[in-house]
Amino acid sequence: MAEPFVELAGVNKRMKRQTVIEGLRLNIRQGSIVALCGGNGAGKSTILKMIAGILQPDSGTITIGGVSWRGERRRYAELIGYMPDDFRFSPGLTAFETLSFWASLRGLPKSTAQEALERVGLADTGSKPVASFSKGMRQRVLFAQAILAKPPLVLMDEPTNGLDPYWIDTFVRQVKELSAAGQTVIFSTHQLQVAEALADHIALLRGGRIELEGDATEIRQRLGAAGLQAAFSEWFGISSG
Numbered sequence: 045m046a047e048p049f050v051e052l053a054g055v056n057k058r059m060k061r062q063t064v065i066e067g068l069r070l071n072i073r074q075g076s077i078v079a080l081c082g083g084n085g086a087g088k089s090t091i092l093k094m095i096a097g098i099l100q101p102d103s104g105t106i107t108i109g110g111v112s113w114r115g116e117r118r119r120y121a122e123l124i125g126y127m128p129d130d131f132r133f134s135p136g137l138t139a140f141e142t143l144s145f146w147a148s149l150r151g152l153p154k155s156t157a158q159e160a161l162e163r164v165g166l167a168d169t170g171s172k173p174v175a176s177f178s179k180g181m182r183q184r185v186l187f188a189q190a191i192l193a194k195p196p197l198v199l200m201d202e203p204t205n206g207l208d209p210y211w212i213d214t215f216v217r218q219v220k221e222l223s224a225a226g227q228t229v230i231f232s233t234h235q236l237q238v239a240e241a242l243a244d245h246i247a248l249l250r251g252g253r254i255e256l257e258g259d260a261t262e263i264r265q266r267l268g269a270a271g272l273q274a275a276f277s278e279w280f281g282i283s284s285g
């Protein structure tokens with residue numbers, strides 16, 4: 045089997061004297077789409093932030109294409125596009141200015157900002173302040189930002205929050221295109237129908253540990269035939285949002 049592109053081994057993280065992530069091991073091959081699912085506080089955002097290099101594990105290793113954050117920070121950062129679960133946009137900056145700023149940080153021409161806006165259906169509203177946008181529109185700006193530089197690894201925290209059904213379908217299609225182009229995608233979600241539609245590997249987390257992982261069919265076989273949503277609700281005692 046080919047070497048995994050993203051490798052997490054023995055990753056532990058404590059915050060405020062509480063164990064948040066314990067013994068995490070994940071091997072992700074290039075071009076795959078991985079969904080991190082779990083209830084509130086399961087550790088999804090923490091894992092994504094550690095892979096993004098925003099948080100550091102207390103122990104264990106994380107590498108992307110053999111590169112570690114500790115070893116080569118700049119090279120590591122260039123491999124990643126990260127979509128946070130929430131972001132405070134600069135008041136007054138338009139969507140185009142916001143994306144142009146991010147493009148310039150990546151050394152990309154302004155034309156990439158316009159292309160990105162078109163991709164997420166915001167070309168007509170590019171001259172309006174992002175701060176005035178709805179939640180779903182802001183999510184689309186954040187998605188555009190994460191994929192702007194065509195990074196080998198795209199990390200997304202709750203990317204479909206606030207998206208209407210049309211944009212969820214469009215998002216699913218666009219993420220599949222990223223994967224087909226060889227980009228690797230890791231995202232968190234409470235929307236299990238999105239995980240089922242999109243991910244070729246699903247990790248179910250509880251209390252900072254992976255309880256179960258596999259493709260949607262394997263997980264359904266393990267948890268029952270009623271679908272991932274029902275199994276998940278029963279197992280984790282939550283209903284998804």
Ligand SMILES: Nc1ncnc2c1ncn2[C@@H]1O[C@H](COP(=O)(O)OP(=O)(O)OP(=O)(O)O)[C@@H](O)[C@H]1O
Binds near residue numbers: 086
């Ligand atoms: N800055 C912090 N300080 C202390 N504890 C934190 C901090 N951030 C997260 N935690 C704790 O880490 C655990 C995992 O949080 P995390 O945000 O990763 O969960 P999550 O699965 O993304 O949850 P949600 O679905 O609610 O977004 C929780 O118990 C949380 O209280």
